[in-house]
Amino acid sequence: MSERLVVIGADAAGMSAASQARRLQGPDELEIVAFERGRFTSYSACGIPYWVGGDVDSRDALIARTPEEHRERSIDLRMRTEVTEIDVPGRRVRARDLESGEEYWTAYDKLVIATGALPVRPELPGIDAPGVHGVQTLEDGEALLDTLRHTRGERAVVVGAGYIGVEMAEALANRGYRVTVVNRGAQPMATLDPDMGALVGEAMTGLGMEMVNDAEVTKILTGEDGRVRAVATDDAEYAADVVILGIGVRPNTGLARNAGLPLGEHGGLLTDLAMRVRDPRAEGAIWAGGDCVEVLDLVSGRERHIALGTHANKHGQIIGSGVGGDYGTFPGVVGTAVSKVCDLEIARTGLREKDAQAAGLQYVTATIESTSRAGYFPGAALMTVKMLAERRTGRLLGVQIVGREGAAKRVDVAAVALTAGLTVTQLTTLDLGYAPPFSPVWDPVLVAARKAVTAVRRAG
Amino acid sequence: MSERLVVIGADAAGMSAASQARRLQGPDELEIVAFERGRFTSYSACGIPYWVGGDVDSRDALIARTPEEHRERSIDLRMRTEVTEIDVPGRRVRARDLESGEEYWTAYDKLVIATGALPVRPELPGIDAPGVHGVQTLEDGEALLDTLRHTRGERAVVVGAGYIGVEMAEALANRGYRVTVVNRGAQPMATLDPDMGALVGEAMTGLGMEMVNDAEVTKILTGEDGRVRAVATDDAEYAADVVILGIGVRPNTGLARNAGLPLGEHGGLLTDLAMRVRDPRAEGAIWAGGDCVEVLDLVSGRERHIALGTHANKHGQIIGSGVGGDYGTFPGVVGTAVSKVCDLEIARTGLREKDAQAAGLQYVTATIESTSRAGYFPGAALMTVKMLAERRTGRLLGVQIVGREGAAKRVDVAAVALTAGLTVTQLTTLDLGYAPPFSPVWDPVLVAARKAVTAVRRAG
Structure with missing residues (x-):
């Protein structure tokens, strides 16, 4: 007798899970029903800023797999259909067709919750005015591009200076x-330490962007036509023909909360290593992954919420394996993230200083400047590398990099080292690729490690 | 009472050692005498192809530190002076001033042997003809550039298709x-498996270079003026106005051999982890590093000879620490190397198939194609990644990458994973930096790891 899998949310995590389950089990063994309240499936939300900015020329380029392609693989995909309730003891979900309004209950043997994240949207006067846009979904991107095409304007205000904020600042500058970026923090990129964030701020100013730090938006001002005309803080007003909200996201877990499923301190679903929801009532038959879950930070030992497509895809892969009777686990993350603003590359992995403090870790820091290639090689670009190491043990705790071409992906070396628990002394002898077009004879990460070794010794 | 350090060879390893020792101990504690038979110190031999090719515009750009700069740090540097004998029991070396012919013995308390490597130079008829050049030293580079400037010519033959060979092919094409490359092997880049080397060969042919594989050079033919005019193999002749020998190098250890110091199967000096020569007569007072030593391959457990500036610098750093009374070790290498031919990037780390076989390892392979950025992002460039994993355990054994921009340095992730002994299953969940301008949502290394996991399971 065949089993029935229900998937809630048909983007990266949900459809990776469905696809992997389908690879392992054919339609005779496993019926798959997937619900998606939006109009798109399996798309790269991370690509939206580049579509808005013009690097990517069409919406469809961001879509990895269309509803039709999923259906060809015998997945019963129900678009524009929202799941409104999960009945855990009854093993069923209630769905509502958003077009017809029809509601119905449908049973599951196995359930995957992949409801993603919702943008943080502060309750500000004027926030719903035409010209104010989020950029989380393809629908958001379409609406923003529509505004940009049909509105004569020259001033953009981006609220928030995290990844989305700085990427949208680039997109609108392009x-x-x-562009004015209004930022609550003392420096942009709060995912970096302030000293490294300051480098990003300087570079953005150098790119002609206006950076307003330590500023809380109090309202959105509109003109006589009802459209946005400015963003106000306590201190000032910033004229705006278009406003982008890039304040961050939170797990979309209202459905899970109403079903009594366990949420963590960041509001995300809590799962075990096989991505199964930690609820005995679920009896191992409910999985969750992607932007709606919390993940274990392997460095701090704490749960975090990180909305990132690469994690969502891995979760989906592992969930699909579990659903299909195979085995896999997601051990956790080390907090790697890379981004760019025009030619400035930004990367981080592991803990910032305040993360280390919160985790009870004593640490030293080392910051160095080096180049992406041998200093004498054309195109050698400066980068700053900051490294955190644990006091006494010298264990690597984190790395942040800000620089030009060739800077960001160097953080991967640190990501692997964090996963393996290497010390900064071990880092200094890593056998990294060297040739003048690719690296100085001491790779910048190794230069930082050498300085960190000295700092660990001095700290005693 | 002060001690006396003698350093033989004043390039990367020798002068890194001298400089680090000097940082730890001032001239009152440690007298440092360094002998160099050439005219230059501390230069980037790896940069020579780019100087010849015109990417780097002057010889001096390749010199990290001049003799004068070393002398300013109280190092008694004796240029154009060759050490001709080491008297281990007597703790002294004999030196010959190559200008004056004067010979003398000088005592040491501590000795660093950093004699580097010598190019392999087959005993072929005509090999000493004008127009035939090696490219190992700055002097070699000067002589070659002199030939290129003063000889009208349009045809170059490069003998050998390893790193130096392919880099010189690019330089001469520039x-x-x-350019014709005459290569003994079935494919260029014998440091890769043949299937990956074939990709390099195809790309070089596509760049307009003539690739002659499976060909042994039998003689160098000269014209009436005595200059080179062609390179002959058993089968054919290749017209040449200039010939580059890029056949490889071997440890320059005649001096060490004559002194009875222990050499390994590749002819390099054998050291312990602190880079001290493994000879009880040395009583821990003789160190060796750089291109004249063998290093432990951490993956195969065997000694190898790898002439590479990045290792030489690390050795020097560790030797200098030991000489100066501090502590450090060089645990070994995993065999990482990166290179390029025009816009083709080539990288490897760990074991090739034949290395795994020689080490007694059973393995599986997985080869995939992916892109450097999200597929939809401008500039996304193809790369091929081949991965070797141990049968049963799934331990990563090696990675080879051939591709365009953004391919080569991805090998560093595998280098760290090899150092840490990670399995390919562990690789699949690595938290590598993801954003569309930097990587597909599954980094190419992770895509290869996923395929390798499947291969390990199938092999049983």
Whole structure:
């Protein structure tokens, strides 16, 4: 007798899970029903800023797999259909067709919750005015591009200076807008330490963007036509023909919360290593992954919420294996993230200083400047590398890199080293690729490690 | 009472050692005498192809530190002076001033042997003809550039298709030469498996270079003026206005051999983990590093000879620490190397198939194609990744990458994973940096790891 899998949310995690389960079990063994309240499946939300900015020329380029392609693999995909309730003891979900309004209950043997994240949207006067846009979904991207095409304007305000904020600042600058970034923190990129964030701020100012730090948006001002005309803080007003909200996201777990499923301190679903929801009532038949779950940070030992497509895809792969009777686990993350603003590359992995403090770790820091290639080689670009190491043990705790071409992906070396628990002394002798077009004879990560070794010794 | 350190060879390993020792101990504690038979110190031999090719515009750009700069740090540097004998029991070396012919013995308390490597130079008729050049030293580079400047010519033959060979092929193509590469192996880049080397060969042919594989050079033919005019193999002759010998190097250890110091099967000096020569007569007072030593391959457990500036610098750093009374070790290498031919990037780390066989390891392979950035992002470039994993355990054994921009340095992830002994299953969940301008949502290394996991399971 065949089993029935229900998937809630048909983006990266959900459809990776469905696809992997389908690879392992054919339609005779496993019926798959997937619900998606939006109009798109399996797309790269991370690509939206580049589509808005013009690097990517069409919406469809961001879509890895269409609803039709999923259906060809015998997945019963129900678009524009929202799951409104999960009945855990009854092993069924209630769905509502958003077009017809029809509601119905449908049973599952196995359930995958992949409801993603929702943008943080502060309750500000004017926030719903035309010209104010989020950029989380393809629908958001379409609406923003529609505004950009049909509105004569030259001033853009981006609220928030995290990854989405800085990427959207680049996108709008590429579109010819004069960009102001209004940021609550003392420096942009709060995912970096302030000293490293300051480098990003300087570079953005150098790119002609106006950076407003330590500023809380209090309202969105509109003109006589009802459209946005400015963003106000306590201190000032910033004229805006378009406003982008890039304040961050939170797990979309209202459904899970109402079903009594366990949420963590960041509001994300809590799972075991096989991505099964930690609830005895689920009896191992409910999985969750992607932007709606919390993940274990392997360095701090704490749960975190990280909305990132690469994790969502891995979760989906592992969930699909579990659903299909195979085996896999997601051990956790080390917090790696890379981004760019025009030609400035930004990367981090592991703990910032305040993360280390919160985790009870004593640490030293080392910051160095080096180049992406041998200093004498054309195109050698400066980068700053900051490294955190645990006091006494010298264990690597984190790395942050800000620089030009060739800077960001160097953080991967540190990501692997964090996963393996290497010390900074071990880092200094790593056999990294060297040739003048690719690296100085001491790779910048190794230069930072050498300085960190000295700092660990001095700290005693 | 101060001690006396003698350093033989004043390039990367020797002068890194001298400089680090000097950092730890001032001239009152440690007298440092360094002998160098050439005219230059501390230069980047790896940069020579780019100087010849015109990417780097001057010889001096390749010199990290001049003799004068070393002398300013109280190092008694004796240039154009060759050490001709080491008297281990007597703790002294004999030196000959190559200008004056004067010979003398000088005592040491501590000795560093950093005599480097010598190019392999087959005993072929005509090999000493004008127009035939090696490219190992700055002097070699100067002589070659002199030939290129003063000889009208359009055809270059490069003998050997390893790193130096392919880099010199690029350099001469950049100089406008029609380049023929004559290669003993079935494919270029014998440091890769043949299937990956074939990709390099195809790309070089696509760049307009003539690739002659499976060909042994039998003689160098000269014209009436005595200059080179062609390179002959058993089967054919290849017209040449200039010939580059890029056949490889061997440890320069005649001096050490004559002194009875222990050499390994590749002819390099054998040291312990602190880079001290493994000879009880040395009583821990003789160190060796750089291109004249063998290093432990951490994956195969065997000694190898690898002439590479990045190792030489690390050795020097560790030797200098030991000499100066501090502590450090060089645990070994995993065999990482990166290179390029024009826009083709080539990288490897760990074991090739034949290395795994020789080490007694059973393995599986997985080869995949992926891109350097998200497929939809401008500039996304193809790369091929081949991965070797141990049968049963799934331990990563090696990675080879051939591709375009952004391919080569991805090998560093595998280098760290090899150092840490990770399995390919562990690789699949590595938290590597992801954003569309930097990587597909599954980094190419992870895609290869996923396929390798399947291969390990199938092999049983």
